[in-house]
Amino acid sequence: MVDDIVIEAENISYTYPDGTLGFDELSVRIRKGERVAIVGANGSGKSTLLLVLSGLLKPTTGKVRIFGIDPEENVEEVRRNVGFLFQDPDIFLFNSTVFDELRYVPSQLGWSEEKIRREVSKIAEEFKISGILKKPPFRLSGGEKKRVALASILIYSPKILFLDEPFANVDAKTKRKIFEILKNYDGTVVFTSHELELVETLADRIIVMSLEKKVIAETNELNEEILRRADLL
Numbered sequence: 001m002v003d004d005i006v007i008e009a010e011n012i013s014y015t016y017p018d019g020t021l022g023f024d025e026l027s028v029r030i031r032k033g034e035r036v037a038i039v040g041a042n043g044s045g046k047s048t049l050l051l052v053l054s055g056l057l058k059p060t061t062g063k064v065r066i067f068g069i070d071p072e073e074n075v076e077e078v079r080r081n082v083g084f085l086f087q088d089p090d091i092f093l094f095n096s097t098v099f100d101e102l103r104y105v106p107s108q109l110g111w112s113e114e115k116i117r118r119e120v121s122k123i124a125e126e127f128k129i130s131g132i133l134k135k136p137p138f139r140l141s142g143g144e145k146k147r148v149a150l151a152s153i154l155i156y157s158p159k160i161l162f163l164d165e166p167f168a169n170v171d172a173k174t175k176r177k178i179f180e181i182l183k184n185y186d187g188t189v190v191f192t193s194h195e196l197e198l199v200e201t202l203a204d205r206i207i208v209m210s211l212e213k214k215v216i217a218e219t220n221e222l223n224e225e226i227l228r229r230a231d232l233l
């Protein structure tokens with residue numbers, strides 16, 4: 001492994017159990033601190049690729065290594081260093097209150113109760129969710145759920161953030177805030193988004209997928225030809 005490579009995926013592909021191709025064979029290397037965006041039309045395989053790169057889904061072919069580790073061999077080590085924001089926050093929010101949601105990973109990491117309370121209150125303030133800490137997550141609005149899900153990941157500062165559509169379903173102010181957080185995040189960020197202007201400003205590299213579920217470009221600038229080939233124009 002080259003020293004600053006944090007994710008290395010070689011000849012990976014994924015096919016769902018019902019036979020649907022998630023994405024076709026591809027190889028990706030992501031460096032420490034990089035901001036990598038995955039863009040493409042609906043159904044082009046972005047979410048599936050994100051799940052496989054994070055180690056949450058095992059590729060059908062090929063291998064993924066995160067910090068040089070096969071996620072299957074050392075799940076704990078990978079989990080501690082990775083945060084995943086699901087496109088649909090309902091998949092992620094399973095605790096009975098927002099407070100429990102925020103304290104879940106920190107308590108698993110063995111933080112003291114005092115540190116947990118301090119950090120929960122800090123992140124809740126930052127994400128404007130202090131007033132809803134006692135509410136059950138399923139009673140929240142879509143945007144509130146997104147903020148809670150994101151806060152519950154950022155609270156433990158994972159070395160790699162995997163974010164599936166972090167800008168979807170939030171108001172303009174929250175969107176700007178998330179943008180600033182990701183821009184200044186002291187770690188690696190891999191995300192999917194349909195907000196191409198934000199993507200171009202934020203990402204060091206953009207992986208573009210086609211409806212054939214193949215990577216058609218890796219670029220830092222989207223042009224008309226790429227957008228056409230990706231069925232985005």
Ligand SMILES: Nc1ncnc2c1ncn2[C@@H]1O[C@H](COP(=O)(O)OP(=O)(O)OP(=O)(O)O)[C@@H](O)[C@H]1O
Nearest residue numbers: 016018020021022041042043044045046047048049
């Ligand atoms: N659980 C599943 N079982 C079977 N097929 C699936 C499943 N999840 C996704 N797919 C299929 O895999 C392909 C890629 O889907 P994926 O969700 O990765 O696309 P996407 O680019 O993230 O789309 P969107 O922009 O709509 O979020 C699609 O053809 C989709 O229908």
